[in-house]
Amino acid sequence: MRIGIVSVFVDYHRRGRRNALALQPQIGPLLAGLLPADAQIEVINETSQALDFRRHYDLLFISALHSDLDRARQISHYYRRRGTATVFGGSLASSYPLLVQAYFDSVVIGDPESTVPQLYRDFCEHRLKPLYRSGPYRADSVATPRFGLLAGRAPLGFALEASRGCPYACEFCVLSGLGTRYETRSVGQVIDDIRHGQAQLASCGHRLRHRLVGFTDNNLGGSLGFLRELCDALKPMKLRWYCAVTFNVIANRELVRAMSDAGCICVFVGLESFNPAALADMHKYQNVAHKTRAAIDCCREHGMLVISGLMLSPQIDTLDYIERLPTLVRDAGLHVPTFLCFESPIPGTPHFKRLAAEDGAFLPNALLRDFTGYTLVTRPRHAGVAEFLDAYRKACGEIFSIGNRLRKLADDTPRFLSAGRPGAAVVDALDMIGLQGVFPPPASRSLIAGSDTAPPERVPLTDADFDSAAERAAILEPMAVTDAHGKVLPQWLHSQQPFAEPAEAKAGRRRSLKLVAA
Numbered sequence: 189m190r191i192g193i194v195s196v197f198v199d200y201h202r203r204g205r206r207n208a209l210a211l212q213p214q215i216g217p218l219l220a221g222l223l224p225a226d227a228q229i230e231v232i233n234e235t236s237q238a239l240d241f242r243r244h245y246d247l248l249f250i251s252a253l254h255s256d257l258d259r260a261r262q263i264s265h266y267y268r269r270r271g272t273a274t275v276f277g278g279s280l281a282s283s284y285p286l287l288v289q290a291y292f293d294s295v296v297i298g299d300p301e302s303t304v305p306q307l308y309r310d311f312c313e314h315r316l317k318p319l320y321r322s323g324p325y326r327a328d329s330v331a332t333p334r335f336g337l338l339a340g341r342a343p344l345g346f347a348l349e350a351s352r353g354c355p356y357a358c359e360f361c362v363l364s365g366l367g368t369r370y371e372t373r374s375v376g377q378v379i380d381d382i383r384h385g386q387a388q389l390a391s392c393g394h395r396l397r398h399r400l401v402g403f404t405d406n407n408l409g410g411s412l413g414f415l416r417e418l419c420d421a422l423k424p425m426k427l428r429w430y431c432a433v434t435f436n437v438i439a440n441r442e443l444v445r446a447m448s449d450a451g452c453i454c455v456f457v458g459l460e461s462f463n464p465a466a467l468a469d470m471h472k473y474q475n476v477a478h479k480t481r482a483a484i485d486c487c488r489e490h491g492m493l494v495i496s497g498l499m500l501s502p503q504i505d506t507l508d509y510i511e512r513l514p515t516l517v518r519d520a521g522l523h524v525p526t527f528l529c530f531e532s533p534i535p536g537t538p539h540f541k542r543l544a545a546e547d548g549a550f551l552p553n554a555l556l557r558d559f560t561g562y563t564l565v566t567r568p569r570h571a572g573v574a575e576f577l578d579a580y581r582k583a584c585g586e587i588f589s590i591g592n593r594l595r596k597l598a599d600d601t602p603r604f605l606s607a608g609r610p611g612a613a614v615v616d617a618l619d620m621i622g623l624q625g626v627f628p629p630p631a632s633r634s635l636i637a638g639s640d641t642a643p644p645e646r647v648p649l650t651d652a653d654f655d656s657a658a659e660r661a662a663i664l665e666p667m668a669v670t671d672a673h674g675k676v677l678p679q680w681l682h683s684q685q686p687f688a689e690p691a692e693a694k695a696g697r698r699r700s701l702k703l704v705a706a
Contacts, residue, residue, distance in 0.1 A: 189312075190228045192245035192272075193219050196252035196260045197234030197645070200560040201626055202633060204644035206236050214347050214404045215251050215278075215300075217338060221331030222304045231337045234645075241266065241648050247311055249304075250292070251278040254362070254534050255560045258666050261291035262647040265663045268293065269653050273316060275307065279362045283536035283683040289318060291663075298322030298686045299352075301329040322686070325352065327373040335385040339392035346385045347402035350378045350418060353687070354407040356434060357538075358458075359471040360499075363406060365536035367687030370410040375421045382425070400611075401429040409437035416443065419450035428611050430454035435475040438483040438494060448490035453612040455487065459496040459525070462516040463509055466501040470531065471538075484521040488600065491607030493616050497527040499561065500580060502568040503543075510579040514586040523596035526619055528584055528627065529561030535669060536683035544676040552674040553638030556667040562629070565637040567674070577635050584628035593620040637670075 193216040199205060216231030223229060232239050248267050252260035257280060264274040276288055277296035285295045294316050296303050303320040310316050335346045353369040354361070382401055408431040409415045415437070422429065428451050435457055437443055447455075461467050462477050487494045498517070500510060517525065533540035535556070543549040543566060551573070554565045568576040586592070597617060604613040633641045654660040670676055 189224075190230075190244065190246050191223060192230050192232065192243070192248045194232045194239060194248065194250050194263065195234060196250060196256045196263065198256045198259050198557065198643045199645065200255070200562045201629065202641040202643055203625070205625075206234075206238075207622065214333065214349065217333035217335055218331070218349075219249055219300055219304055220334040220337055222300060223308055229334070229337060233338075239263070244270065245272050247308075248272050248274045250274055250276050252276075252280065253278070254280045254283075254536075255557050257288065258557055259643070259645055259647065261288070262649060262663055264292050266647050266649055266653065273311060279366060280536075282366055282686050283362075284680075285319060285684065287679055294318055294320065296320045296322070297684070299325055301326065301331070325369070325371045327371065327377065330373060330377070332381050332384045334388070336388040336392050339389055346389060346400075347404045348378070348381050348385065349373075349405050350375075350403055350408060351405045351410055351414065353410070354434070355410045356407070356474055357471060359469070359539040359542070360531050360533065360537055362534055362537060364538055365534070365540070365683065365685070367685040369687045370407075372411055372414045375414070375417050378418065379421050379425075382427070399427055401427050403429065403431035405431065407432060407434050409433035409443070412437070412440070412443060416446055419446040419452075422450040425451070427451045428453050430456075430615070432456040432458075435459065435480075435483065438487050439476065439479050441486050444486050444490050444492065448492055448607075452492055453609050454493040454495060454615050456495045456497075456526075459520075459522070460499050460531075461501065461505075462498075462513070462520065463501070463505055466499075466504040466531075469501060469504050480520040480522070488521075488603045489607070491604055491609030491612055493600070493604065493612040494522070495526050495615075495619060496522060497529065498525045499529055499531045501531045502564065502566045502576065503531075503549075504569075506570045507575060507579050510576075510583050513583045514592075517587055523599065524587060524593050524620065524623070526623070527561075528580075528587060530564055530566075530580075532559050532561040532565060534559050535680045540680075541683075544681060548674060550670045550674045550676060551637040552670060552672050553668065554670040554674075555638060556669055557643060558637040558640060559669065562635070563637055563640045564635055565669075573636060580635075581628050588623055588627035593623065596620065642666075 195215060216233065220229045220231065245267065250260050250264055260276065268274055273293045275294045275296060276292040277300065281288055281295050282297045285297050289295050294307060299322040302323040307320050333348055351370065351372045353371055354363050355370040357364045357368045430453060433455050438455060438457055459480060460470060460472055460475065464477050467475050467477060484494050517523065533543050549566055551565055551567055558565050564573065564577060597620060600616050601613045629635060668677060669680055
């Protein structure tokens, strides 16, 4: 039995350049841990590795973000024509299972632990179902990932998840579209998995990387008590690790100290904006803009690098705010974010549903591949499209200049070295090097929905792979989200929420989060 697990990658910057240093999707090793040990499994993360279309698979698992669906369904069609059964999973599959079902032999809604083992058994018995829906999350059913399948292809060590979901409900977030939840595993399970990962890498001859661990959780600090307990368990292991957390974590000096003492060298935090009005519009109650400088300085004092992205809100931000952004970034101590993008209403999210109900909110002819944050899909409210994009390009040119990146390193590096954290300084330098050629975006890109540069990634489909012109168009034509008038197409108005919580519980949680933020 030959099984492939593909994490689809489409370069949002439309250059076709892979990034081996990006945090890789970990669904491959996780799924592999749910499959029989004697199965011949290959994991392909297209972020850094090209998919070899000459290889044959009996069963192919495919995961993709919303904007990558065009490539995912083309990969599926290529392999189905060659006798492979394809399975699609992930956030888009969970939100719009009926919309994507025609392109895959089977679609998985929700978590893999209660679906993939049964799906595999059904496939072996030649009775694969078109749809699988997961049951409730059970921490004890999460398998130890097969880290060895990525040995030699993960320069940033190996990674795993300790929790799933996020307790916050930021309006733009795909997790909010699926239904807010936050689940944790036992700390003992997490530590056991780390030890298994170290052993697997050592057996593959990669001992030098087994002391660097990444947590791929959407928010490792979704439960502050759990994070403290995890830090206590990690401290004696003398590891170096990195993770993503929300702002309230790095604003907590005691917690920052605990993470640093436990070996944390880098955190990704979604700062998103320095505009309080935009943060409120995003329902990002955990962020407090005026506390950003103190939080970043606290992390640097403790040898922890803060990596963060920023977004412009076409609905809230003015040209004046965009013009002041380089100064705001510098004054916050961030110096250079890892990206600056547009708040994008990804289909199925609360943000998408709110704007879909408004007249004129979306730009015409928006394609699903445009919903990446790097192509404008909504109409700015305080400026024309051309003015808004000109201001964005100008801000990118200033913020991501070589001089600015060097100034960031000159400010950060001595702090990390004095704290005894050369690893944080190395990650900082790699992050700044990785921005070369990315920002500002090239003038050849319109950055406008429907007319932006097409992604360069291709699937080697030929005329022989299609039975009709209609089938060819159905597979190769990019999926549209809005029509020529900017109206959202009907199929995108009906998404599912597999993890939806009761309305009363949701209201109570939002009230408590607002009180915490206040």
